[in-house]
Amino acid sequence: MTEPAAARPRHIPVLGREVIAWLKPREGGIYVDATFGAGGYSRAILEAGNVSVIGIDRDRTAISAGFDLVDRSNGRLTLVEDRFSNLAEVCSAQGAPSVDGVVMDIGVSSMQLDEAGRGFSFRSEGPLDMRMGQDGPTAADVIAKASEADLANIIYIFGEERHSRAVARAIVAARKDAPITTTRALADLVGKIVRAKPGEIHPATRTFQGLRIFVNQELDELHVALSAAERVLKPGGRLVVVSFHSLEDRIVKNFLNERAKAGGGSRHQPETAQRPPSFAVLTKRPVTAEDDEVSGNPRARSAKLRAAERTDAPAHAATALPGWPTLDTVMRGG
Template sequence: MTPPSTDARHKPVMLAEVLSALAPRDGGIYVDGTFGAGGYTRAILTAARCKVLAIDRDPEAIAGGAAMLADFPDRLTLVEGRFSDMEELAGRFGITMIDGAALDIGVSSMQIDDGARGFSFAKDGPLDMRMEQAGPSAADVVNAAEPEHLSRIIGILGEERKARAIAQAIVKARGAEPILTTQALVRAIERATGRQRPQDRIHPATRTFQALRIYVNRELDELAHALAAAERLLKPGGRLTVVTFHSLEDRIVKRFFAERSGKLPAASRHMPGREAEMAARFVPLFRGHQEAGSAEIAENPRARSAKLRAGERTAASPLPLNLDDIAVPHIEGQRN
């Protein structure tokens, strides 16, 4: 199969806002932790005579970036891997400190649009959802998880109120035959929720598919560890920008920046002798978050739920990562 090229099929969300916050400069070194179709990377490299280490855990995304390597042969480095491992990946190329990092969290349009990847309930295909195309798939989880565990995945990671009923419907369906395709899973979900009605804002399968994708790819743990890795890599004055698309992601990023800016003291900081941990690690670049403008949303509906948060690194030593302090949900078997 020919790998997808980095073309206009995927529009980087809030690109102008991300570039403004990141402020690339000549001679700087930047990490694009979610390369995808390369929209952020190309914009960063075009904005300044800088270098970019672009990371993606999806081998198809890395293969699709070959053309961009030819455009920036001395300034772009593409590497397959997880953005939570950005320190180790950067170290392979002698990079110990960076001037900025950009993260666009979640599944890409390319992955959703490819029915063979199994991310979309709107396209029939194998029930896969693995970004790395390795390890247990969504089908493995759906067909093997205990009913209570399946209910917790859907309820916590999908924030689905009908999680228990959906889990029971899935268990009943898989008892007749294994659930191996996206549409087979949709049919099982609809037995618990009913089909989408004209007044329904979202499809009944949306939250269940989100939950399974997050679980299979350990996305929330990966996000938390990526934020901490960026904190350790960024030099004083370096900037971190993060675009999220749903409440679980945004809550983690919001609490991370709040804690690292001294606005949300962790419980451990109440102990005597921990004053040094109160120092700000990041200074917010703007109040709260930014959202996409109406013109961008009209052109790219994916931007509707996007939120951008950003901060500038101080000289204070990085804090150890505590997943509970930054609201990372705990699902059995998912903590790193």
């Protein structure tokens, strides 16, 4: 895709070079960018050859900001506002029930973090929203409604905050006096419970991460989307996933390891009942950013890329979701 240099945005996606190297776009191929964001991966895929891209994002702002790139893509880029757990349905609706590659760049975007009004950051004052999409309860709704036990679980499981119980107790005590509706109010409250030594991350980091992952059901989304990618990828098609913390990376790693080995049968079943591997893992260890990228973009420090190639075996049955707290149960009161 050729375009005037002045029209190029400054956004440089994390591990962008590596994503393209592992995706290996092939001429005429159809690729899914399941986390369009600022369009960094989509742009790079379009530039890699005569290919087309279906970009998905649940954030309407990201989709609207991408229309310019759609206009300049000569019909090769289509954007869809949806969750990536619906990836298979999105591809079918776009007339592409099977595709040559899927990329995912999991988590929150810098555009979302930087906009105080979205409520993702404890560094700026904003409403306690944290939704990537337009639907569902906000973080303030969860803080107002969830039981103390559910809050502690959310902050512990998704935020990996070891002071989760004390934080949950303080939230429940504070909300009796006044609703907690802003990022600053929550950050100040957590700051009284969790003490950070100089040089450590902000005391509210883990609580905010836990709430954000819960509000957006991020781990469930990832879990479902990996199986959806397995169903839509053609034999030889590639899956490339970049994640930013251990909770996400573990889901990707376990999924790929499980799919890369034969299984499903048991010693009581005939050999033919065994499922052959549906993926071959390409990255024995996760690929990480080079020092030059990390020095230009500190966020790249925690990025991990895993890639796999689809075999011609049928997709395995989707695995059950772990028993994490869900929005439905928590907002209904258990």
